Amino acid sequence: MQSVASSTTSQPAIPEIQGICTERFSKVRDVLAHLLATEDVGASAAVFVNGEPVVDLWGGYLDKEHTRPWQRDTIVNNFSTTKTMTALTALILADRGEIDFHAPVAKYWPEFAANGKGDIEVRHLLGHTAGLSGWTETISFEDMYDREKSTALLAQQAPWWKPGTKAGYHPITFGPLIGEVVRRVTGKTLSAFFADEVAGPLGADYHIGVGPELDDRVCNMIQGSPFITPTGNLLSDRAFFNPFVTPQRSGTIGWRRAELGGSNGHGNAHSVGLVQSVLACGGEVGGVRLLSRAGCERVFEQQADGADLIAGFDITWGMGYGIGMTILPSLYGDRIRGRRVAFWGGSGGSWVINDLDARMTVAYVMNLHLERGGYDHRAVDIVNAAYDCLLGES
Numbered sequence: 042m043q044s045v046a047s048s049t050t051s052q053p054a055i056p057e058i059q060g061i062c063t064e065r066f067s068k069v070r071d072v073l074a075h076l077l078a079t080e081d082v083g084a085s086a087a088v089f090v091n092g093e094p095v096v097d098l099w100g101g102y103l104d105k106e107h108t109r110p111w112q113r114d115t116i117v118n119n120f121s122t123t124k125t126m127t128a129l130t131a132l133i134l135a136d137r138g139e140i141d142f143h144a145p146v147a148k149y150w151p152e153f154a155a156n157g158k159g160d161i162e163v164r165h166l167l168g169h170t171a172g173l174s175g176w177t178e179t180i181s182f183e184d185m186y187d188r189e190k191s192t193a194l195l196a197q198q199a200p201w202w203k204p205g206t207k208a209g210y211h212p213i214t215f216g217p218l219i220g221e222v223v224r225r226v227t228g229k230t231l232s233a234f235f236a237d238e239v240a241g242p243l244g245a246d247y248h249i250g251v252g253p254e255l256d257d258r259v260c261n262m263i264q265g266s267p268f269i270t271p272t273g274n275l276l277s278d279r280a281f282f283n284p285f286v287t288p289q290r291s292g293t294i295g296w297r298r299a300e301l302g303g304s305n306g307h308g309n310a311h312s313v314g315l316v317q318s319v320l321a322c323g324g325e326v327g328g329v330r331l332l333s334r335a336g337c338e339r340v341f342e343q344q345a346d347g348a349d350l351i352a353g354f355d356i357t358w359g360m361g362y363g364i365g366m367t368i369l370p371s372l373y374g375d376r377i378r379g380r381r382v383a384f385w386g387g388s389g390g391s392w393v394i395n396d397l398d399a400r401m402t403v404a405y406v407m408n409l410h411l412e413r414g415g416y417d418h419r420a421v422d423i424v425n426a427a428y429d430c431l432l433g434e435s
Contacts, residue, residue: 059113060085060098066430069096072422077101081419082263083111084407087314088427091400092326096427097311103260103408116246116307117260117408118291120387121212123249123306125317127219128340128361130235130302131167132320136336139226142167142360146218149225156199165204166211166218167361168344172200173218174209174351175280182284185213186299188230192221201276208345210352212280216249216302219361232300242329245315247308250300259297259307262288262389265409277351288389288410304387313393314404320383321395321402337397340364340383359383362395372421376428388412392420403427 058077062070066088073086083101087094103109134140140149142164147154153161158171165171176184176191177198185191195214202209211218220231227234232249240247251259268287271278286304290296296305308316315326320340324332345358346365357365362383369377380399386392389410395402405420428434 058098058100061094061096062098063095066096066427068426068430069423070098072426073098073100076419076422080409081407082107082265082409083115083260084405084409084419085111085115085310086406086423087310087402087404088430089314089318089321089326089402090431092318092322094311094314097314099309101408105263111260111408112258114246114258114309115260116248116251116255116258116309116312117406118262118296119306119308119313119391119406120286120291120304120389121385122313122387122391122393122406123301124215124303125313125362125385125393126235126239126247126249126306127216127231127302128167129316129320130223130231130239131163131219131361132336132339133238133331134223134226135339136324136332140222142339142342146171146222149222150196152193152196153221155197158196158200158204161200161204163222164342164344164360166215166222168358169208169211169215169349169351170205170345170358171211171218172202172204172207172209173198173214174201174211174276175214175283177201177279179283182290182295185284185301186295188217188220188300192217202350207350208347208356208358209276209350210280210356211303212351213286213301213303216300216304220300220302230300231302239316239319239331240312242331243315243319243326245308245312247306247312247316249302249306251297251307255307256297260408261292262410263408264288265389265411267412269412272353274353277353280351286388308406310404310406313391313406314402317393317395317404318402321397322400323397341381368416372416373425373428376425376432376434386417386420390417390419392417392424394424399431401427401431
């Protein structure tokens, strides 16, 4: 393992990249250095193989003025990369026999059966097929932060389409919906259960919502591209603009303190990669077993395939993770073809991919928020570099 304190760019404004990187995976270091030299403000990249970090790098700045360096313990909002943490939590509870993915949600949350939702199963929540991609009633951010109010509204409203028949991405409601099932089953909120049963045992610096004791380490997101605008599609506009979450919103105290298991997880590439490597490595990392091997395999139980009503592109959904997209071959080529991968990312660019065949997890987390229509070349470049190193390709 090589300690890294070097920059591959001649631009003096870019600080030295810090962290560790094996020689085998040096291409990941080079790609991160290039991104920091040409585009990124601050970022981190991590690669875990067999549960061990072979890449754990960070560099750049916390601010666009380039005055405060990104630190080893810097954490940042990951937006929808958070969904992988919530989905992993659900997989753990199912593996313990505490949640049945094929049971009605109302078995655990009786009020949820209102307005024709009695047949919606837990797997429909994980697979984005429940027809609850947003709130029907117009809500404020304060309403969204109020766990009891936001979940009560979802329990009372009717689904937007026949559940289980189509997929429609649940950008914000994914967390409140699954989080309420977790709370009803365990007696703990999602963030508390995740901290106690997942991040804590692993020693992972990842948090679904953050308290004031972490504020000094939180880096705010930096808007790097124009805001998205309504498309005229009633469903997607309602899902994404009620209310409209901007990168600036993620820096507010209300957002930080809330428990939004689909969108306000805070961490860096190391902590994202460490937690998610549990899935890639058959359920055990560092002597801590959170899942059986069979429990990990459940991620590939397909829930939907094809055009997503909300996201606007084709997605194959497994249990809480993307397990296929039509665009993947054009992004990754033969590196990923035929592999069993489970992945997802967040608005603005963060990304994590688990390869259960290679027992590899690759994570990328940054603070420059760029909207690029569903994928970001920065994360793609990091993932491709990791695969090139893994496969011995130049």
